[in-house]
Amino acid sequence: MTESKLAVVILAAGKGTRMKSALPKVLHKIAGLPMLGHVIRTAESLAPEKIIVISAPDQVKQFRSVVGKHEIVTQDQQLGTGHAVRCAESALKNFTGDVLVLYGDVPLVRAETLKELLQKKSGHTVGLLAFKTEHPHGYGRLITTADRVHKIVEEKDASADEREIKLCNSGLMAISAPRLWELLAALKNDNVQGEYYLTDLIAASGDAVFMNVQDRGWAHNELMGINDRYQLTDAENVYQNRHRWDVVMGGATLQCNYSVIFSYDTKIGQDVVIGANVVFGPGVVVESGVEILPFSHLEGCIIKSGARVGPFARVRPGSVIGTDARIGNFVEVKNSDFGAGAKANHLSYIGDAAVGESANIGAGTITCNYDGVNKYKTDIGAGAFIGSNTALVAPVRVGNDAIVGAGSVITSDVPDHALAVARGVQKNIADWAKTFFNKEKK
Ligand code: UD1
Numbered sequence: 001m002t003e004s005k006l007a008v009v010i011l012a013a014g015k016g017t018r019m020k021s022a023l024p025k026v027l028h029k030i031a032g033l034p035m036l037g038h039v040i041r042t043a044e045s046l047a048p049e050k051i052i053v054i055s056a057p058d059q060v061k062q063f064r065s066v067v068g069k070h071e072i073v074t075q076d077q078q079l080g081t082g083h084a085v086r087c088a089e090s091a092l093k094n095f096t097g098d099v100l101v102l103y104g105d106v107p108l109v110r111a112e113t114l115k116e117l118l119q120k121k122s123g124h125t126v127g128l129l130a131f132k133t134e135h136p137h138g139y140g141r142l143i144t145t146a147d148r149v150h151k152i153v154e155e156k157d158a159s160a161d162e163r164e165i166k167l168c169n170s171g172l173m174a175i176s177a178p179r180l181w182e183l184l185a186a187l188k189n190d191n192v193q194g195e196y197y198l199t200d201l202i203a204a205s206g207d208a209v210f211m212n213v214q215d216r217g218w219a220h221n222e223l224m225g226i227n228d229r230y231q232l233t234d235a236e237n238v239y240q241n242r243h244r245w246d247v248v249m250g251g252a253t254l255q256c257n258y259s260v261i262f263s264y265d266t267k268i269g270q271d272v273v274i275g276a277n278v279v280f281g282p283g284v285v286v287e288s289g290v291e292i293l294p295f296s297h298l299e300g301c302i303i304k305s306g307a308r309v310g311p312f313a314r315v316r317p318g319s320v321i322g323t324d325a326r327i328g329n330f331v332e333v334k335n336s337d338f339g340a341g342a343k344a345n346h347l348s349y350i351g352d353a354a355v356g357e358s359a360n361i362g363a364g365t366i367t368c369n370y371d372g373v374n375k376y377k378t379d380i381g382a383g384a385f386i387g388s389n390t391a392l393v394a395p396v397r398v399g400n401d402a403i404v405g406a407g408s409v410i411t412s413d414v415p416d417h418a419l420a421v422a423r424g425v426q427k428n429i430a431d432w433a434k435t436f437f438n439k440e441k442k
């Protein structure tokens, strides 16, 4: 069997009024990535010739950064799903092959499922993705025999008997071009909503097959459509469970799986152990053998193998925590590079810094990296020891194997191997306290 060529059209022109939001519906995020971004990533993994996003005119600007290099076509008026697909016709003028229609608000569909659908469709005009549910309210219902679908009836147009049907239209389908354009041109809008339904193309084609995801042993929730914020939280849960599954099956341990939140792009290595209530923002890579203790928040960072982070640590973008390094409780690290075996175990802020191998940063150390206008770098040499409660006023360098005395405010460079002490000299006044107490307590 030769594989047919593929183009993807993503419908996203809907306003999504039920979200009650100023933000277009498909830009609401799941695991830190807009729904539309999820659909685009999945579409990209199918390596189609083209990906075209259908947008309302006033959403184009906001869509651009999510859509990237792919084409956006505007649908000036929302006259229905059939009309929306038709908007892509001129962008696909000479294309012959399968046009896969995806929805911006059905973000959890997996590439594997779509590949199977395309296989199922081969040799037919239309292939449709379907699912069964005990709660079919709102979905189009399938009229079928065996694997053939003869017709889809929208809920609003359905008879009482048809509403009993539990087999539903996911909306996602593949259709042969150029036949698609002929079928769309012939659509009528003589239905309750007065819209051009993409679903009417099923009956018109006379040659549509369907695939029920549950027949493949897959969960139907990958076809869930997001219309309101409750469904958005539901979809977030479905996504998180999927990511947790991938992480643990990849050889990591989640001590309390439901409390760990991943970003869509979080990468976790083997033999990583993650405690409860750990949250990953975008762009985190955790190498093998790392331990992340409870209540830590990580974003835009690399944690190298054998390192330990937390509990209650915050690692912010631009940070690299070196091999076997230690970032302990109430330590915040931003845009800083920790060398192998370096430690900041308690109560510190390390920003815009380079920390050499095996350096030890005492409790309460602060890099004063910002003067209210500009940011400056702090450089801490390999093997350096920073005493507790030190303020390192950047730009500043502490040399290799140097020591900074506790409570110092360091404003100029410390040479390699030196001791720097920068604080008031202690003075003891004999019997001063005795005199004081005798007077006050009498
Ligand atoms: C549609 C299907 C229904 C299916 C359901 C699955 C039709 C007629 N009905 O119904 O059978 O069970 O999806 O979720 O196709 N859109 C546009 N332009 C338009 C209209 C819609 O881009 O003019 C986009 C929306 O942004 C959305 C998608 O198409 O991403 C689906 O539209 P929506 O109005 O939500 O269709 P449903 O009523 O849910």
Ligand code: CA
Binding pocket: 105, 225, 227
């Ligand atoms: Ca919908």
